[in-house]
Amino acid sequence: xxxxxxxxxxxxxxxxxxxxxxxxxxxxxxxxxxxxxxxxxxxxxxxxxxxxxxxxxxxxxxxxxxxxxxxxxxxxxxxxxxxxxxxxxxxxxxxxxxxxxxxxxxxxxxxxxxxxxxxxxxxxxxxxxxxxxxxxxxxxxxxxxxxxxxxxxxxxxxxxxxxxxxxxxxxxxxxxxxxxxxxxxxx
Amino acid sequence: xxxxxxxxxxxxxxxxxxxxxxxxxxxxxxxxxxxxxxxxxxxxxxxxxxxxxxxxxxxxxxxxxxxxxxxxxxxxxxxxxxxxxxxxxxxxxxxxxxxxxxxxxxxxxxxxxxxxxxxxxxxxxxxxxxxxxxxxxxxxxxxxxxxxxxxxxxxxxxxxxxxxxxxxxxxxxxxxxxxxxxxxxxxx
Numbered sequence: 001x002x003x004x005x006x007x008x009x010x011x012x013x014x015x016x017x018x019x020x021x022x023x024x025x026x027x028x029x030x031x032x033x034x035x036x037x038x039x040x041x042x043x044x045x046x047x048x049x050x051x052x053x054x055x056x057x058x059x060x061x062x063x064x065x066x067x068x069x070x071x072x073x074x075x076x077x078x079x080x081x082x083x084x085x086x087x088x089x090x091x092x093x094x095x096x097x098x099x100x101x102x103x104x105x106x107x108x109x110x111x112x113x114x115x116x117x118x119x120x121x122x123x124x125x126x127x128x129x130x131x132x133x134x135x136x137x138x139x140x141x142x143x144x145x146x147x148x149x150x151x152x153x154x155x156x157x158x159x160x161x162x163x164x165x166x167x168x169x170x171x172x173x174x175x176x177x178x179x180x181x182x183x184x185x186x187x
Numbered sequence: 188x189x190x191x192x193x194x195x196x197x198x199x200x201x202x203x204x205x206x207x208x209x210x211x212x213x214x215x216x217x218x219x220x221x222x223x224x225x226x227x228x229x230x231x232x233x234x235x236x237x238x239x240x241x242x243x244x245x246x247x248x249x250x251x252x253x254x255x256x257x258x259x260x261x262x263x264x265x266x267x268x269x270x271x272x273x274x275x276x277x278x279x280x281x282x283x284x285x286x287x288x289x290x291x292x293x294x295x296x297x298x299x300x301x302x303x304x305x306x307x308x309x310x311x312x313x314x315x316x317x318x319x320x321x322x323x324x325x326x327x328x329x330x331x332x333x334x335x336x337x338x339x340x341x342x343x344x345x346x347x348x349x350x351x352x353x354x355x356x357x358x359x360x361x362x363x364x365x366x367x368x369x370x371x372x373x374x375x
Contacts, residue, residue, distance in 0.1 A: 018351050020212040020249040050289050053302050055209045056278035057250040064282040065289075076283050080275055087247030088271065091255040094241050095267075099260070102237070106365040113361030114354065115236040116332040119320045120339035121243070121350055125213035126317045128344075129310040137299060145307050152311035167221050167315075168207045171308035178304015179297060187300055 002071045003078045010082030024059040038070050144186040193262045194269045201273030212249025217316040229261050
């Protein structure tokens with residue numbers, strides 16, 4: 001019974017959250033704290049922290065976390081499935097429309113106007129991430145974080161035999177560097 | 188055989204990207220751009236930007252939406268399924284494990300150190316992507332596009348306007364532009 005409720009609750013989250021993980025959070029709170037007795041307010045706060053600090057899409061992390069706590073692995077799968085089914089339906093339709101209309105002249109102009117705007121949206125996310133990287137966990141400017149970020153940026157510009165470093169490798173190295181810097185008391 | 192390889196590469200790429208990125212949809216989209224546009228050359232930069240706009244405007248997790256669009260474009264319905272599965276598995280496995288010990292996990296100083304180190308790497312990767320994309324917009328010398336880019340940045344970063352409204356507004360400007368250029372074409 002819980003499994004079905006989880007599926008239905010996260011179907012709603014998936015269908016009505018536009019704009020990604022942070023937009024989904026109030027909806028997830030509504031479903032898990034207010035409408036269903038699944039999490040306490042404190043547990044929800046933990047959920048937000050965990051969903052943000054672990055890799056993967058934030059909304060999916062949250063769905064898995066809630067599902068797992070309410071009904072174990074089957075619950076986690078049901079909540080995740082609920083979260084993505086609306087996307088699959090709606091975005092498949094969009095993808096079909098895009099494939100059909102992309103080459104039309106009007107569509108080309110509209111898309112051409114949208115592209116620089118998308119660049120700006122990614123840039124805005126980038127500035128927020130720079131701030132996070134250069135801030136200590138307790139607040140204040142983190143020189144080590146700032147230097148690590150600049151080092152990683154430099155590494156991404158290097159070409160060895162026409163090939164660039166994989167961004168995933170660079171991020172994993174940064175994680176290791178974070179541990180090393182913490183051991184030395186700098187982070 | 189070729190197609191099978193593509194589907195496997197889609198799946199494994201999305202698995203890795205989903206397992207190593209955190210911080211929201213734009214980070215994952217940046218990683219996808221690096222993989223599918225820069226490294227594999229399966230998509231053009233323009234297509235990736237179009238798909239980002241679509242993924243952002245549709246309901247649901249942006250990463251999943253982008254995986255659906257890229258997967259379908261690259262290898263049809265099986266590609267879409269492969270890309271979505273690749274995106275879903277890491278959170279289920281990682282959070283499934285962590286949810287059992289989450290209090291200790293969140294409080295652990297070494298975990299925190301690794302995470303803050305990785306957040307520096309994430310910032311560097313997304314800056315690298317933005318630098319490449321932004322340079323192209325400036326090089327195009329298209330005044331309206333440059334102005335739109337700057338205006339959109341101010342709207343989203345400083346004024347915190349909802350991204351969906353910004354995308355809809357830009358699409359409306361594009362529609363007006365298309366109508367005007369058609370009229371101009373008739374006159375000429």
